[in-house]
Amino acid sequence: MKFNYDIRFGTFLRRPNRFIAHIDLDGTEVICHVPNTGRLRELLIPGAQVMLSHHPSPVRKTQFELRMVRKEENWISIDSQLPNTLAYEAIVHEVIEELKGYTTIKREVNYQNSRFDLQLIKEDPCLSDADNDVHTRNKNSSHNQKLIQTRNNICFVEIKNVTLETDGWSYFPDAPTERGRKHIDELIHAVRHGYRGVLLFVVQVENARGFTPNSTTDPAFSEKVKSAYEAGVDVLAYRCTVSTQEVTIIDKIPVKL
Template sequence: MKYNNIYEGIFLERPNRFIANVLIDGKKEKVHVKNTGRCKEILIKGTKVYLEKSNNPNRKTKYSLISAYKGNQLINIDSQVPNKVVFDAVQSNKIEGLNNIKVLKREVTFGNSRFDLYFEKDNEKGFIEVKGVTLEDNGLSLFPDAPTERGTKHIKEMIKAVEFGLSGYIFFLIQMENIKYFTPNISMDEKFSNALIEANKRGVNILAYNSTVKKDFIKINEKIEVLI
């Protein structure tokens, strides 16, 4: 995923989930935050961030905040990008167990949920639900960074899909580099974590890949170990 018109800034504050104030070229700008999660350990006053400037003159905000540093680690916090990154990776045969896909569609409904991706290959059909991960603690990536009833619902629906005879994948895209392990954040959301543990027991595939992240792009990198 490539970004255009990238600008550097200094994070000041986040009045609400959708808006942040950022210092760009010495001027305070109101910008759009492309992540409704908390990101409290990332978006700290004084943090260096990168933004993409919009070409739409009618937008209320000129810029979108897409990544930020946590120490020396650049973290992509764009919650809209994981689906595209994983879609492209599946198409390019870069995901273990998801090679030679014949059909790949976005946003397909099963039961009471709409999963991010639907695929067909040979005699296999199934769904992939993608979760972007921005939370890191001492080299361990965790999800979620806030309670998510919707995420728990998706997992339970994916279990039903597997029981129905379809293949099911919960895919965690770690939106940063040099991460080797992923685990559910049980202290933040016990229901989600327990649902993921149950899904793993019931035949749902749990995958996690880290990413290569630069100021103007993000791409999938390598499979990492899932600790459940």
């Protein structure tokens, strides 16, 4: 994904709360929005070089958005909204090998009491339009059998944004996440009811060489990922190339559970 922002570079000063940060921009202190509620303690260190986008608007509370932080020689994208778009583009362009062959992609799809980031559908030409509709329900046994078969052609994808890296290994989460555990429970439920479920970690750290759940920060989440894998959920991690001009998913990296 190429950026079309008005880009500025500055120096991180402090982060008084999860939502804003103070940045030194050419000698002037500005306040910017932080599009990531994670702790980011290993990145947002006073003196760190950062990349901002400028959005002058009378309706915005801040005129700047914090997009990237430089860690040693690497830029790391912290935008937690970006991975959904990155994954969508990667699936469309068939970069993610495990998600090839689907004909329809839907975003933000409701399931049970939750919502998945993506729903992928592989249309079955042998079934009618009604049978291909996941929401169709009928008491007819033959129809219900077709519906069960159709569920195999439907994949729910939950996407997690990864920014934490140490010694080549990337980790998620960087703070305990009850919401993240709930999403995994819903994926497990979907798989047990005949759907395919994928937990996709999008690693916005170019020098990452592997991924593992952060058992130190959130052991319950780590155990939940293992349970999901054992239940049949596909657990994938894909790495991005990151520059100040663009961020793009490029390849799969090993997952250690």
